[in-house]
Amino acid sequence: MTIQVKFALYNAVSKALIILAFMTLLPILVERIVYEHIDKRLVARSERILLTVKRGSIADIVREQDCSFESYNILKEEFVAIYPITDPLKMNNGTQIRNETWSIEGEKLQHRIISRPFLYDNQMYELNIGEGISTIDELKSIIQRFLLVMMLGVILISLFIDLAFARLLLKPLNSIISTKLLPVPSPAYFNFTPIPSSTAEFNQLDNRINEMMHKLKDTFQIEKEFISNVSHELQTPISIIQNRLENIINEGNLSDELLIKLSDSQRTLNRMSRIIKALLLISKIENDQYLKQDTIGAIELMDEVLEEIEERLTEKNITLHKYFYDDYNIIECNRTLLFTMMTNLINNAIKYNKDGGSIDIYTRVKDGRFQIEIKDSGIGIEKQDINGIFDRFKRLNKNKADGYGLGLPLVKTIAGFHKIEIIVDSTPNEGTEFILILDFRC
């Protein structure tokens, strides 16, 4: 989940919670406000009525109405009532405001009622003024609905604004990720362009990543130069010993035993020379010191390689099946390097094959891409070992002197140089398949 999505989600959830809380509190708030309003009105009315009473108008009212008075409007939502208090124990002390169901002409209605006792003509009376509150619930739900719609609108708008802002804010981070943190084949492809940002943390991150990339690149460079220099410097002493051995072997009057020892030394020296050549070759490819100016057909290449080493098949009675279905012109390549790569791959297929086994070679277009498949019926590779086969000096059969562990690293380096993807599939005791996918879409 990206930060942007997380931000948006957080914002949406937090706003929803605030609204939820607001919606819960809203009815109580509305009620309080409305009651306060009504109460004020009721108190003001009672004051006015009491004033009238004091002026003496009550005498008329009470006399007419059998010592008590009741009046209400048409919808019975408001009423005024005055009763004489006969039982002093029932008398309220001071003003009282309450909600009560008041029965007017047999119709029971919820009212907000103010009760005020007063003395008139040595008689205690109670003034009750009521106002219907059934409309309040209606009001509450209207306000709630209105607010809900408004809030949803606000949330939606703010969500879009949040998203846009997060996108803007995180743009430098996304740039850092897309330009610097995606896998590149080698430090030569590092991108050191600073990512502009007004956010301090992103600037810091970008600077640190650049620093680390520089360090890594330098280290790689030093390593490559070291390998290259060492290899060059070792060529001359090896040349001298090699030529001296040749001269000694040619002297002709040596014992058989000495001759064998010398030829063994020559073999050892040759091994050293080949290791150095391979390291030098890898480092030169990595330093882009090879030209890519050749064009060769895939089938032509395979035929050339096979012609070179086909005779080795007979030694192990290996049957070769060529399924050259499609051809592909490999342009801008280095023919010698591709030849070396294919030779090593096919040689591997021979070397690790069983006696009387087979090798199938396909050249074909599959899933829109041209590929060369080399499939052997050999000893195979354990699953946990597959990832390590391209590592330098890694030999899987440690008890078998079968090479110096630079064949497949060489293959990988040459493939990488030509942007050829290699897929390895293997089953122990059944065989291994190398699939080379050439950078090409049909």
Next chain:
Amino acid sequence: MNVLIVEDERSLSHEMEIYLSRQNLNCDVAFNGKSASDKIHANSYDFVLLDLGLPDMNGLDLLRESKKAGIESAFIVLTARSEVEDKITGLDLGADDYIAKPFSLAELHSRMQAILRRKHGLKSNVMSIHDFDIDIQNRTVHCKGNSINLTKKEFDLLHYLALHKNRVLTRIQLTEHIWGDVLEDDYESNYIDVHVKNLRKKLSAQSSVDWFETVRGVGYRVNA
């Protein structure tokens, strides 16, 4: 036949001198570009074996200068750098061949002979080993009028052994000659033995191959 070895590494030029002298070649040695240039102009050499990394000048400049002056010697460029550009430039400047260090002296010698054949058109391009005639030009082998069908590698092997007849060629020397251009991860292979076995089989079907000797634990020798 006169050869000038231009190589500043004295041990190396010394070994080359020993080997080539044994092949009845007259060797002269120069350790730097200046003395090499003097000698090239003063004497007439059939071959100049030129190291590119000279202490006082680039070997390629010496090559350019010599060719400009109309020197007719065959130049073989020797270099530890083995850079592709060096090879291309060297051959463009008129070098006859190019060989990367470390190289085998036998290989150097066979390259020199190939140049001689190319340059002077040797009277006979056919080498005879007992009953067998090896036609280098057409890459065929005949025995008493019968053509023997050899693979490319088998022919190269026989030719190389015949070229260095009466001398042991080790498996490494033969491997380097046959597959030297391709760098592969296989130093203990006995593919050379397989090729020799097949070659012997084909040759012995025509005539005796007693002259094709196996030097146990070392390599092979053609006695003639």
